[in-house]
Amino acid sequence: MxxxxxxxxxxxxxxxxxxxxxxxxxxxxxxxxxxxxxxxxxxxxxxxxxxxxxxxxxxxxxxxxxxxxxxxxxxxxxxxxxxxxxxxxxxxxxxxxxxxxxxxxxxxxxxxxxxxxxxxxxxxxxxxxxxxxxxxxxxxxxxxxxxxxxxxxxxxxxxxxxxxxxxxxxxxxxxxxxxxxxxxxxxxxxxxxLRYSALLASIGRLLLDYAPLRRRIAYHGILFAVFNMFWTAVPLMLHARFGLGQGGIALFALAGAGGALAAPLAGRLADAGYTRSATWGAIGAVGLGALVSGWAVGAGWLVLLAFTAVFLDAGVQTNHIVSQRVVYSLNDAARGRLNAAYMTAIFLCGAAGSSAGAALYSLGGWWGFALAATLLCLADLAFFATENGRSREGTPAQPPG
The missing domain is CATH 1.20.1250.20 (MFS general substrate transporter like domains)
Structure with missing residues:
Protein backbone atom coordinates (compact mmCIF):
# COMPACT_ATOMS: atom_id res chain seq x y z
CA MET A 1 0.00 0.00 0.00
CA LEU A 194 19.50 15.38 4.53
CA ARG A 195 22.66 13.77 5.83
CA TYR A 196 22.15 12.25 9.26
CA SER A 197 24.44 14.78 10.92
CA ALA A 198 22.59 17.66 9.23
CA LEU A 199 19.28 16.10 10.26
CA LEU A 200 20.25 16.13 13.93
CA ALA A 201 21.78 19.60 13.70
CA SER A 202 18.56 20.96 12.21
CA ILE A 203 16.69 20.14 15.43
CA GLY A 204 18.41 23.09 17.10
CA ARG A 205 17.40 25.31 14.19
CA LEU A 206 13.78 24.28 14.61
CA LEU A 207 13.92 25.27 18.27
CA LEU A 208 15.17 28.70 17.24
CA ASP A 209 12.72 29.14 14.39
CA TYR A 210 9.48 28.16 16.10
CA ALA A 211 8.37 30.03 19.21
CA PRO A 212 5.28 27.78 19.62
CA LEU A 213 7.62 24.77 19.87
CA ARG A 214 9.63 26.41 22.65
CA ARG A 215 6.52 27.50 24.50
CA ARG A 216 4.81 24.12 24.23
CA ILE A 217 7.96 22.45 25.60
CA ALA A 218 7.86 24.82 28.58
CA TYR A 219 4.12 24.42 29.21
CA HIS A 220 4.13 20.65 29.08
CA GLY A 221 7.62 20.13 30.49
CA ILE A 222 6.45 21.63 33.79
CA LEU A 223 3.26 19.56 33.85
CA PHE A 224 5.08 16.34 32.98
CA ALA A 225 7.58 17.01 35.76
CA VAL A 226 4.65 17.36 38.19
CA PHE A 227 3.11 14.15 36.80
CA ASN A 228 6.32 12.22 37.47
CA MET A 229 6.76 13.84 40.89
CA PHE A 230 3.31 12.59 41.83
CA TRP A 231 3.69 9.01 40.56
CA THR A 232 7.17 8.66 42.07
CA ALA A 233 6.15 9.89 45.52
CA VAL A 234 2.66 8.42 45.76
CA PRO A 235 3.68 4.74 46.19
CA LEU A 236 5.95 5.74 49.08
CA MET A 237 3.16 7.76 50.68
CA LEU A 238 0.45 5.11 50.11
CA HIS A 239 2.56 2.56 51.95
CA ALA A 240 3.52 4.87 54.82
CA ARG A 241 0.22 6.76 55.29
CA PHE A 242 -2.40 4.20 54.26
CA GLY A 243 -0.52 0.92 54.79
CA LEU A 244 -1.06 -0.27 51.21
CA GLY A 245 0.99 -3.13 49.79
CA GLN A 246 1.91 -3.73 46.16
CA GLY A 247 -1.59 -4.92 45.29
CA GLY A 248 -3.26 -1.86 46.75
CA ILE A 249 -0.80 0.48 45.08
CA ALA A 250 -1.44 -1.27 41.76
CA LEU A 251 -5.20 -0.74 42.18
CA PHE A 252 -4.59 2.95 42.91
CA ALA A 253 -2.57 3.18 39.68
CA LEU A 254 -5.51 1.62 37.82
CA ALA A 255 -7.75 4.36 39.18
CA GLY A 256 -5.33 6.94 37.84
CA ALA A 257 -5.61 5.38 34.39
CA GLY A 258 -9.05 6.98 34.17
CA GLY A 259 -7.28 10.17 33.14
CA ALA A 260 -6.69 8.57 29.73
CA LEU A 261 -10.39 9.13 28.97
CA ALA A 262 -9.61 12.83 28.52
CA ALA A 263 -7.41 12.17 25.48
CA PRO A 264 -10.08 11.91 22.74
CA LEU A 265 -11.94 14.94 24.12
CA ALA A 266 -8.72 16.98 24.17
CA GLY A 267 -8.11 16.22 20.51
CA ARG A 268 -11.60 17.37 19.56
CA LEU A 269 -11.18 20.59 21.55
CA ALA A 270 -7.95 21.32 19.70
CA ASP A 271 -9.59 20.68 16.31
CA ALA A 272 -12.43 23.03 17.25
CA GLY A 273 -9.98 25.85 17.97
CA TYR A 274 -10.05 25.72 21.77
CA THR A 275 -6.32 25.14 22.23
CA ARG A 276 -5.86 28.15 24.51
CA SER A 277 -8.90 27.34 26.64
CA ALA A 278 -7.84 23.70 26.92
CA THR A 279 -4.34 24.75 27.97
CA TRP A 280 -5.66 27.12 30.65
CA GLY A 281 -7.95 24.41 31.97
CA ALA A 282 -5.31 21.67 31.87
CA ILE A 283 -2.65 23.60 33.79
CA GLY A 284 -5.24 24.80 36.29
CA ALA A 285 -6.57 21.27 36.78
CA VAL A 286 -3.11 19.88 37.53
CA GLY A 287 -2.34 22.63 40.03
CA LEU A 288 -5.72 22.24 41.74
CA GLY A 289 -5.36 18.46 41.83
CA ALA A 290 -1.93 18.73 43.45
CA LEU A 291 -3.20 21.18 46.08
CA VAL A 292 -6.31 19.14 46.94
CA SER A 293 -4.17 15.99 47.22
CA GLY A 294 -2.39 17.61 50.17
CA TRP A 295 -5.68 17.98 52.06
CA ALA A 296 -6.79 14.47 51.03
CA VAL A 297 -3.65 12.86 52.43
CA GLY A 298 -3.74 14.96 55.58
CA ALA A 299 -7.36 13.94 56.25
CA GLY A 300 -6.78 10.29 55.30
CA TRP A 301 -9.31 10.41 52.45
CA LEU A 302 -8.01 7.79 50.02
CA VAL A 303 -11.01 8.02 47.68
CA LEU A 304 -10.55 11.79 47.30
CA LEU A 305 -6.85 11.22 46.63
CA ALA A 306 -7.78 8.76 43.84
CA PHE A 307 -10.06 11.41 42.31
CA THR A 308 -7.25 13.96 42.42
CA ALA A 309 -5.01 11.43 40.61
CA VAL A 310 -7.59 11.12 37.82
CA PHE A 311 -7.99 14.92 37.72
CA LEU A 312 -4.22 15.47 37.58
CA ASP A 313 -3.69 12.83 34.90
CA ALA A 314 -6.53 14.18 32.77
CA GLY A 315 -5.01 17.67 32.88
CA VAL A 316 -1.57 16.41 31.90
CA GLN A 317 -2.92 14.34 29.01
CA THR A 318 -5.12 17.16 27.74
CA ASN A 319 -2.20 19.57 27.61
CA HIS A 320 0.03 16.97 25.96
CA ILE A 321 -2.42 16.33 23.14
CA VAL A 322 -3.19 19.95 22.35
CA SER A 323 0.56 20.65 22.48
CA GLN A 324 1.29 17.82 20.05
CA ARG A 325 -1.30 19.15 17.64
CA VAL A 326 0.37 22.56 17.73
CA VAL A 327 3.85 21.08 17.26
CA TYR A 328 2.88 18.71 14.43
CA SER A 329 1.22 21.57 12.54
CA LEU A 330 4.31 23.78 12.44
CA ASN A 331 6.08 22.14 9.48
CA ASP A 332 4.89 18.96 7.75
CA ALA A 333 8.32 18.23 6.28
CA ALA A 334 9.98 18.37 9.72
CA ARG A 335 7.35 16.60 11.78
CA GLY A 336 9.69 13.86 13.00
CA ARG A 337 12.34 16.33 14.15
CA LEU A 338 9.75 18.59 15.76
CA ASN A 339 8.44 15.57 17.66
CA ALA A 340 11.99 14.58 18.61
CA ALA A 341 12.74 18.06 19.97
CA TYR A 342 9.46 18.24 21.87
CA MET A 343 9.52 14.70 23.30
CA THR A 344 13.23 14.72 24.23
CA ALA A 345 12.81 17.95 26.19
CA ILE A 346 9.61 16.70 27.83
CA PHE A 347 11.29 13.43 28.75
CA LEU A 348 14.18 15.27 30.42
CA CYS A 349 11.70 17.35 32.44
CA GLY A 350 9.91 14.18 33.45
CA ALA A 351 13.16 12.56 34.56
CA ALA A 352 13.92 15.62 36.71
CA GLY A 353 10.43 15.34 38.19
CA SER A 354 10.97 11.69 39.07
CA SER A 355 14.11 12.59 41.00
CA ALA A 356 12.46 15.55 42.71
CA GLY A 357 9.33 13.64 43.73
CA ALA A 358 11.05 11.23 46.10
CA ALA A 359 13.31 13.98 47.45
CA LEU A 360 10.41 16.37 48.18
CA TYR A 361 8.43 13.65 49.92
CA SER A 362 11.45 12.62 51.98
CA LEU A 363 12.18 16.19 53.07
CA GLY A 364 8.70 17.68 53.48
CA GLY A 365 6.20 14.84 53.49
CA TRP A 366 3.27 14.88 51.08
CA TRP A 367 2.75 18.64 51.51
CA GLY A 368 6.33 19.04 50.27
CA PHE A 369 5.19 17.61 46.94
CA ALA A 370 1.79 19.31 46.94
CA LEU A 371 3.08 22.82 47.52
CA ALA A 372 5.99 22.48 45.07
CA ALA A 373 3.66 21.12 42.38
CA THR A 374 1.11 23.90 42.94
CA LEU A 375 3.78 26.59 42.69
CA LEU A 376 5.13 25.06 39.48
CA CYS A 377 1.64 25.12 37.96
CA LEU A 378 1.15 28.75 39.00
CA ALA A 379 4.45 29.61 37.29
CA ASP A 380 3.26 27.69 34.22
CA LEU A 381 0.02 29.68 34.14
CA ALA A 382 1.92 32.94 34.52
CA PHE A 383 4.17 32.08 31.58
CA PHE A 384 1.21 30.99 29.45
CA ALA A 385 -0.48 34.33 30.19
CA THR A 386 2.39 36.09 28.37
CA GLU A 387 1.48 34.41 25.08
CA ASN A 388 0.21 36.97 22.60
CA GLY A 389 -1.61 34.96 19.96
CA ARG A 390 -5.40 35.00 20.17
CA SER A 391 -6.01 33.02 17.02
CA ARG A 392 -5.97 29.29 16.71
CA GLU A 393 -2.62 27.77 17.37
CA GLY A 394 -1.26 25.25 14.95
CA THR A 395 0.11 27.41 12.18
CA PRO A 396 3.80 28.18 11.84
CA ALA A 397 5.04 31.07 13.95
CA GLN A 398 7.70 31.73 11.32
CA PRO A 399 8.39 30.39 7.85
CA PRO A 400 10.07 26.97 7.89
CA GLY A 401 13.79 27.29 8.44
Whole structure:
Protein backbone atom coordinates (compact mmCIF):
# COMPACT_ATOMS: atom_id res chain seq x y z
CA MET A 1 0.00 0.00 0.00
CA UNK A 2 1.42 3.39 -1.01
CA UNK A 3 1.16 6.73 0.69
CA UNK A 4 -0.94 8.10 -2.20
CA UNK A 5 -3.76 5.55 -1.73
CA UNK A 6 -3.62 5.05 2.05
CA UNK A 7 -6.33 6.51 4.27
CA UNK A 8 -6.42 6.20 8.04
CA UNK A 9 -9.74 4.53 8.87
CA UNK A 10 -11.26 4.34 12.38
CA UNK A 11 -10.22 0.67 12.52
CA UNK A 12 -6.61 1.51 11.70
CA UNK A 13 -6.68 4.35 14.21
CA UNK A 14 -7.68 1.77 16.82
CA UNK A 15 -4.83 -0.53 15.74
CA UNK A 16 -2.32 2.32 15.93
CA UNK A 17 -3.64 3.22 19.39
CA UNK A 18 -3.22 -0.36 20.65
CA UNK A 19 0.26 -0.64 19.13
CA UNK A 20 1.41 2.58 20.79
CA UNK A 21 0.07 1.45 24.16
CA UNK A 22 1.70 -1.98 23.98
CA UNK A 23 5.00 -0.57 22.78
CA UNK A 24 5.43 2.24 25.30
CA UNK A 25 4.49 -0.08 28.19
CA UNK A 26 7.89 -1.75 27.82
CA UNK A 27 9.60 1.33 29.29
CA UNK A 28 7.74 0.93 32.58
CA UNK A 29 7.74 -2.82 33.31
CA UNK A 30 11.08 -2.66 35.13
CA UNK A 31 9.71 -0.05 37.57
CA UNK A 32 7.29 -2.63 38.94
CA UNK A 33 9.86 -5.46 38.96
CA UNK A 34 12.88 -3.81 40.59
CA UNK A 35 12.64 -6.00 43.71
CA UNK A 36 12.61 -9.46 42.09
CA UNK A 37 15.08 -8.48 39.37
CA UNK A 38 17.68 -7.16 41.82
CA UNK A 39 17.24 -10.24 44.01
CA UNK A 40 17.52 -12.74 41.15
CA UNK A 41 20.49 -11.05 39.47
CA UNK A 42 22.26 -10.23 42.77
CA UNK A 43 22.23 -6.47 42.19
CA UNK A 44 23.14 -4.45 45.28
CA UNK A 45 20.19 -2.39 46.64
CA UNK A 46 22.08 0.87 46.10
CA UNK A 47 22.19 0.09 42.36
CA UNK A 48 18.54 -0.98 42.07
CA UNK A 49 17.42 2.36 40.63
CA UNK A 50 19.81 2.06 37.71
CA UNK A 51 17.59 -0.63 36.18
CA UNK A 52 14.84 1.91 35.58
CA UNK A 53 17.25 4.73 34.77
CA UNK A 54 19.00 2.80 31.99
CA UNK A 55 15.72 2.01 30.24
CA UNK A 56 14.72 5.66 30.39
CA UNK A 57 18.13 6.80 29.15
CA UNK A 58 17.78 4.41 26.22
CA UNK A 59 14.36 5.85 25.43
CA UNK A 60 15.70 9.39 25.60
CA UNK A 61 18.53 8.44 23.24
CA UNK A 62 16.02 6.89 20.85
CA UNK A 63 13.91 10.04 20.83
CA UNK A 64 16.88 12.13 19.77
CA UNK A 65 18.77 9.68 17.54
CA UNK A 66 16.07 7.53 15.89
CA UNK A 67 12.83 9.55 15.73
CA UNK A 68 14.34 12.32 13.50
CA UNK A 69 15.07 9.64 10.89
CA UNK A 70 11.33 9.59 10.13
CA UNK A 71 11.91 12.86 8.21
CA UNK A 72 14.51 11.15 6.04
CA UNK A 73 13.97 7.38 5.91
CA UNK A 74 11.04 5.36 4.61
CA UNK A 75 8.80 5.20 7.69
CA UNK A 76 7.39 1.68 7.27
CA UNK A 77 10.86 0.16 7.14
CA UNK A 78 12.05 2.27 10.08
CA UNK A 79 9.11 1.19 12.25
CA UNK A 80 9.53 -2.50 11.41
CA UNK A 81 13.28 -2.32 12.16
CA UNK A 82 12.68 -0.77 15.57
CA UNK A 83 10.03 -3.40 16.31
CA UNK A 84 12.48 -6.17 15.40
CA UNK A 85 15.07 -4.62 17.69
CA UNK A 86 12.50 -4.39 20.48
CA UNK A 87 11.57 -8.08 20.21
CA UNK A 88 15.23 -9.12 20.37
CA UNK A 89 15.92 -6.74 23.28
CA UNK A 90 12.98 -8.05 25.31
CA UNK A 91 14.02 -11.65 24.67
CA UNK A 92 17.54 -10.73 25.76
CA UNK A 93 16.25 -9.15 28.97
CA UNK A 94 14.12 -12.21 29.73
CA UNK A 95 17.04 -14.60 29.30
CA UNK A 96 19.78 -12.43 30.83
CA UNK A 97 22.18 -14.55 32.92
CA UNK A 98 23.77 -11.57 34.68
CA UNK A 99 23.15 -8.02 35.82
CA UNK A 100 25.43 -6.62 33.11
CA UNK A 101 23.56 -8.43 30.34
CA UNK A 102 20.19 -7.30 31.70
CA UNK A 103 21.30 -3.68 31.94
CA UNK A 104 22.57 -3.67 28.36
CA UNK A 105 19.26 -5.12 27.21
CA UNK A 106 17.41 -2.50 29.28
CA UNK A 107 19.13 0.28 27.34
CA UNK A 108 18.20 -1.44 24.09
CA UNK A 109 14.57 -1.89 25.16
CA UNK A 110 14.30 1.85 25.80
CA UNK A 111 16.08 2.70 22.55
CA UNK A 112 13.73 0.58 20.43
CA UNK A 113 10.52 1.54 22.25
CA UNK A 114 10.36 4.83 20.32
CA UNK A 115 8.25 3.09 17.65
CA UNK A 116 5.19 4.87 19.01
CA UNK A 117 6.86 8.26 18.52
CA UNK A 118 7.39 7.44 14.83
CA UNK A 119 3.94 5.93 14.35
CA UNK A 120 1.99 8.84 15.86
CA UNK A 121 3.37 11.61 13.59
CA UNK A 122 3.08 9.21 10.62
CA UNK A 123 -0.65 8.79 11.27
CA UNK A 124 -1.22 12.56 11.05
CA UNK A 125 0.08 12.59 7.46
CA UNK A 126 -2.97 10.59 6.36
CA UNK A 127 -5.81 12.67 7.83
CA UNK A 128 -7.09 16.16 6.96
CA UNK A 129 -5.69 18.96 9.17
CA UNK A 130 -9.18 19.55 10.61
CA UNK A 131 -9.15 16.01 12.08
CA UNK A 132 -5.54 15.96 13.23
CA UNK A 133 -6.28 16.66 16.90
CA UNK A 134 -8.95 13.97 17.03
CA UNK A 135 -6.59 11.34 15.61
CA UNK A 136 -3.78 12.36 17.98
CA UNK A 137 -6.20 12.17 20.92
CA UNK A 138 -7.54 8.74 19.96
CA UNK A 139 -4.08 7.25 19.46
CA UNK A 140 -2.70 8.93 22.58
CA UNK A 141 -5.57 7.44 24.58
CA UNK A 142 -4.13 4.00 23.83
CA UNK A 143 -0.58 5.11 24.56
CA UNK A 144 -1.55 6.62 27.91
CA UNK A 145 -3.53 3.52 28.84
CA UNK A 146 -0.46 1.42 28.10
CA UNK A 147 1.64 3.56 30.44
CA UNK A 148 -0.87 3.43 33.28
CA UNK A 149 -1.60 -0.31 32.98
CA UNK A 150 2.01 -1.40 32.54
CA UNK A 151 2.89 -1.49 36.24
CA UNK A 152 -0.15 -3.41 37.53
CA UNK A 153 0.09 -5.79 34.56
CA UNK A 154 3.77 -6.49 35.28
CA UNK A 155 2.97 -7.07 38.96
CA UNK A 156 0.18 -9.51 38.11
CA UNK A 157 2.26 -11.56 35.66
CA UNK A 158 5.33 -11.62 37.90
CA UNK A 159 3.26 -12.75 40.88
CA UNK A 160 2.17 -15.88 39.04
CA UNK A 161 4.97 -16.63 36.58
CA UNK A 162 8.04 -14.70 37.70
CA UNK A 163 9.60 -11.49 36.39
CA UNK A 164 11.21 -13.10 33.34
CA UNK A 165 7.76 -14.09 32.05
CA UNK A 166 6.83 -10.39 31.78
CA UNK A 167 9.58 -9.84 29.21
CA UNK A 168 8.95 -13.12 27.36
CA UNK A 169 5.23 -12.35 27.03
CA UNK A 170 5.98 -8.81 25.90
CA UNK A 171 8.48 -10.10 23.32
CA UNK A 172 5.77 -12.38 21.91
CA UNK A 173 3.26 -9.52 21.92
CA UNK A 174 5.70 -7.26 20.07
CA UNK A 175 6.33 -9.95 17.47
CA UNK A 176 2.58 -10.18 16.85
CA UNK A 177 2.32 -6.38 16.74
CA UNK A 178 5.14 -6.30 14.20
CA UNK A 179 3.29 -8.79 12.01
CA UNK A 180 0.14 -6.64 12.13
CA UNK A 181 2.10 -3.50 11.23
CA UNK A 182 3.79 -5.35 8.36
CA UNK A 183 0.31 -5.99 6.94
CA UNK A 184 -1.32 -2.58 7.48
CA UNK A 185 1.39 0.08 7.29
CA UNK A 186 1.74 2.05 4.08
CA UNK A 187 5.05 3.09 2.61
CA UNK A 188 5.88 6.69 3.39
CA UNK A 189 9.07 8.14 1.96
CA UNK A 190 9.87 11.79 2.86
CA UNK A 191 11.10 13.92 -0.01
CA UNK A 192 14.17 15.37 1.69
CA UNK A 193 17.45 13.51 1.94
CA LEU A 194 19.50 15.38 4.53
CA ARG A 195 22.66 13.77 5.83
CA TYR A 196 22.15 12.25 9.26
CA SER A 197 24.44 14.78 10.92
CA ALA A 198 22.59 17.66 9.23
CA LEU A 199 19.28 16.10 10.26
CA LEU A 200 20.25 16.13 13.93
CA ALA A 201 21.78 19.60 13.70
CA SER A 202 18.56 20.96 12.21
CA ILE A 203 16.69 20.14 15.43
CA GLY A 204 18.41 23.09 17.10
CA ARG A 205 17.40 25.31 14.19
CA LEU A 206 13.78 24.28 14.61
CA LEU A 207 13.92 25.27 18.27
CA LEU A 208 15.17 28.70 17.24
CA ASP A 209 12.72 29.14 14.39
CA TYR A 210 9.48 28.16 16.10
CA ALA A 211 8.37 30.03 19.21
CA PRO A 212 5.28 27.78 19.62
CA LEU A 213 7.62 24.77 19.87
CA ARG A 214 9.63 26.41 22.65
CA ARG A 215 6.52 27.50 24.50
CA ARG A 216 4.81 24.12 24.23
CA ILE A 217 7.96 22.45 25.60
CA ALA A 218 7.86 24.82 28.58
CA TYR A 219 4.12 24.42 29.21
CA HIS A 220 4.13 20.65 29.08
CA GLY A 221 7.62 20.13 30.49
CA ILE A 222 6.45 21.63 33.79
CA LEU A 223 3.26 19.56 33.85
CA PHE A 224 5.08 16.34 32.98
CA ALA A 225 7.58 17.01 35.76
CA VAL A 226 4.65 17.36 38.19
CA PHE A 227 3.11 14.15 36.80
CA ASN A 228 6.32 12.22 37.47
CA MET A 229 6.76 13.84 40.89
CA PHE A 230 3.31 12.59 41.83
CA TRP A 231 3.69 9.01 40.56
CA THR A 232 7.17 8.66 42.07
CA ALA A 233 6.15 9.89 45.52
CA VAL A 234 2.66 8.42 45.76
CA PRO A 235 3.68 4.74 46.19
CA LEU A 236 5.95 5.74 49.08
CA MET A 237 3.16 7.76 50.68
CA LEU A 238 0.45 5.11 50.11
CA HIS A 239 2.56 2.56 51.95
CA ALA A 240 3.52 4.87 54.82
CA ARG A 241 0.22 6.76 55.29
CA PHE A 242 -2.40 4.20 54.26
CA GLY A 243 -0.52 0.92 54.79
CA LEU A 244 -1.06 -0.27 51.21
CA GLY A 245 0.99 -3.13 49.79
CA GLN A 246 1.91 -3.73 46.16
CA GLY A 247 -1.59 -4.92 45.29
CA GLY A 248 -3.26 -1.86 46.75
CA ILE A 249 -0.80 0.48 45.08
CA ALA A 250 -1.44 -1.27 41.76
CA LEU A 251 -5.20 -0.74 42.18
CA PHE A 252 -4.59 2.95 42.91
CA ALA A 253 -2.57 3.18 39.68
CA LEU A 254 -5.51 1.62 37.82
CA ALA A 255 -7.75 4.36 39.18
CA GLY A 256 -5.33 6.94 37.84
CA ALA A 257 -5.61 5.38 34.39
CA GLY A 258 -9.05 6.98 34.17
CA GLY A 259 -7.28 10.17 33.14
CA ALA A 260 -6.69 8.57 29.73
CA LEU A 261 -10.39 9.13 28.97
CA ALA A 262 -9.61 12.83 28.52
CA ALA A 263 -7.41 12.17 25.48
CA PRO A 264 -10.08 11.91 22.74
CA LEU A 265 -11.94 14.94 24.12
CA ALA A 266 -8.72 16.98 24.17
CA GLY A 267 -8.11 16.22 20.51
CA ARG A 268 -11.60 17.37 19.56
CA LEU A 269 -11.18 20.59 21.55
CA ALA A 270 -7.95 21.32 19.70
CA ASP A 271 -9.59 20.68 16.31
CA ALA A 272 -12.43 23.03 17.25
CA GLY A 273 -9.98 25.85 17.97
CA TYR A 274 -10.05 25.72 21.77
CA THR A 275 -6.32 25.14 22.23
CA ARG A 276 -5.86 28.15 24.51
CA SER A 277 -8.90 27.34 26.64
CA ALA A 278 -7.84 23.70 26.92
CA THR A 279 -4.34 24.75 27.97
CA TRP A 280 -5.66 27.12 30.65
CA GLY A 281 -7.95 24.41 31.97
CA ALA A 282 -5.31 21.67 31.87
CA ILE A 283 -2.65 23.60 33.79
CA GLY A 284 -5.24 24.80 36.29
CA ALA A 285 -6.57 21.27 36.78
CA VAL A 286 -3.11 19.88 37.53
CA GLY A 287 -2.34 22.63 40.03
CA LEU A 288 -5.72 22.24 41.74
CA GLY A 289 -5.36 18.46 41.83
CA ALA A 290 -1.93 18.73 43.45
CA LEU A 291 -3.20 21.18 46.08
CA VAL A 292 -6.31 19.14 46.94
CA SER A 293 -4.17 15.99 47.22
CA GLY A 294 -2.39 17.61 50.17
CA TRP A 295 -5.68 17.98 52.06
CA ALA A 296 -6.79 14.47 51.03
CA VAL A 297 -3.65 12.86 52.43
CA GLY A 298 -3.74 14.96 55.58
CA ALA A 299 -7.36 13.94 56.25
CA GLY A 300 -6.78 10.29 55.30
CA TRP A 301 -9.31 10.41 52.45
CA LEU A 302 -8.01 7.79 50.02
CA VAL A 303 -11.01 8.02 47.68
CA LEU A 304 -10.55 11.79 47.30
CA LEU A 305 -6.85 11.22 46.63
CA ALA A 306 -7.78 8.76 43.84
CA PHE A 307 -10.06 11.41 42.31
CA THR A 308 -7.25 13.96 42.42
CA ALA A 309 -5.01 11.43 40.61
CA VAL A 310 -7.59 11.12 37.82
CA PHE A 311 -7.99 14.92 37.72
CA LEU A 312 -4.22 15.47 37.58
CA ASP A 313 -3.69 12.83 34.90
CA ALA A 314 -6.53 14.18 32.77
CA GLY A 315 -5.01 17.67 32.88
CA VAL A 316 -1.57 16.41 31.90
CA GLN A 317 -2.92 14.34 29.01
CA THR A 318 -5.12 17.16 27.74
CA ASN A 319 -2.20 19.57 27.61
CA HIS A 320 0.03 16.97 25.96
CA ILE A 321 -2.42 16.33 23.14
CA VAL A 322 -3.19 19.95 22.35
CA SER A 323 0.56 20.65 22.48
CA GLN A 324 1.29 17.82 20.05
CA ARG A 325 -1.30 19.15 17.64
CA VAL A 326 0.37 22.56 17.73
CA VAL A 327 3.85 21.08 17.26
CA TYR A 328 2.88 18.71 14.43
CA SER A 329 1.22 21.57 12.54
CA LEU A 330 4.31 23.78 12.44
CA ASN A 331 6.08 22.14 9.48
CA ASP A 332 4.89 18.96 7.75
CA ALA A 333 8.32 18.23 6.28
CA ALA A 334 9.98 18.37 9.72
CA ARG A 335 7.35 16.60 11.78
CA GLY A 336 9.69 13.86 13.00
CA ARG A 337 12.34 16.33 14.15
CA LEU A 338 9.75 18.59 15.76
CA ASN A 339 8.44 15.57 17.66
CA ALA A 340 11.99 14.58 18.61
CA ALA A 341 12.74 18.06 19.97
CA TYR A 342 9.46 18.24 21.87
CA MET A 343 9.52 14.70 23.30
CA THR A 344 13.23 14.72 24.23
CA ALA A 345 12.81 17.95 26.19
CA ILE A 346 9.61 16.70 27.83
CA PHE A 347 11.29 13.43 28.75
CA LEU A 348 14.18 15.27 30.42
CA CYS A 349 11.70 17.35 32.44
CA GLY A 350 9.91 14.18 33.45
CA ALA A 351 13.16 12.56 34.56
CA ALA A 352 13.92 15.62 36.71
CA GLY A 353 10.43 15.34 38.19
CA SER A 354 10.97 11.69 39.07
CA SER A 355 14.11 12.59 41.00
CA ALA A 356 12.46 15.55 42.71
CA GLY A 357 9.33 13.64 43.73
CA ALA A 358 11.05 11.23 46.10
CA ALA A 359 13.31 13.98 47.45
CA LEU A 360 10.41 16.37 48.18
CA TYR A 361 8.43 13.65 49.92
CA SER A 362 11.45 12.62 51.98
CA LEU A 363 12.18 16.19 53.07
CA GLY A 364 8.70 17.68 53.48
CA GLY A 365 6.20 14.84 53.49
CA TRP A 366 3.27 14.88 51.08
CA TRP A 367 2.75 18.64 51.51
CA GLY A 368 6.33 19.04 50.27
CA PHE A 369 5.19 17.61 46.94
CA ALA A 370 1.79 19.31 46.94
CA LEU A 371 3.08 22.82 47.52
CA ALA A 372 5.99 22.48 45.07
CA ALA A 373 3.66 21.12 42.38
CA THR A 374 1.11 23.90 42.94
CA LEU A 375 3.78 26.59 42.69
CA LEU A 376 5.13 25.06 39.48
CA CYS A 377 1.64 25.12 37.96
CA LEU A 378 1.15 28.75 39.00
CA ALA A 379 4.45 29.61 37.29
CA ASP A 380 3.26 27.69 34.22
CA LEU A 381 0.02 29.68 34.14
CA ALA A 382 1.92 32.94 34.52
CA PHE A 383 4.17 32.08 31.58
CA PHE A 384 1.21 30.99 29.45
CA ALA A 385 -0.48 34.33 30.19
CA THR A 386 2.39 36.09 28.37
CA GLU A 387 1.48 34.41 25.08
CA ASN A 388 0.21 36.97 22.60
CA GLY A 389 -1.61 34.96 19.96
CA ARG A 390 -5.40 35.00 20.17
CA SER A 391 -6.01 33.02 17.02
CA ARG A 392 -5.97 29.29 16.71
CA GLU A 393 -2.62 27.77 17.37
CA GLY A 394 -1.26 25.25 14.95
CA THR A 395 0.11 27.41 12.18
CA PRO A 396 3.80 28.18 11.84
CA ALA A 397 5.04 31.07 13.95
CA GLN A 398 7.70 31.73 11.32
CA PRO A 399 8.39 30.39 7.85
CA PRO A 400 10.07 26.97 7.89
CA GLY A 401 13.79 27.29 8.44
Missing amino acids: TQDTFRLSPTLTGIFSAVCGLTVANIYYAQALVGPITHDLAIAPRWAGIIVTLTQLGYGAGLFLIVPLSDRAENRRLILLTMTGLVLSLAGAASSPSATAFMLCSVSVGLCSVTSQILLPLATHFVPPAMRGRVIGNIMGGLITGIMLSRPLANAIAAGLGWRAVFWISALAMALVGAVLWRVLPTYAPEQR
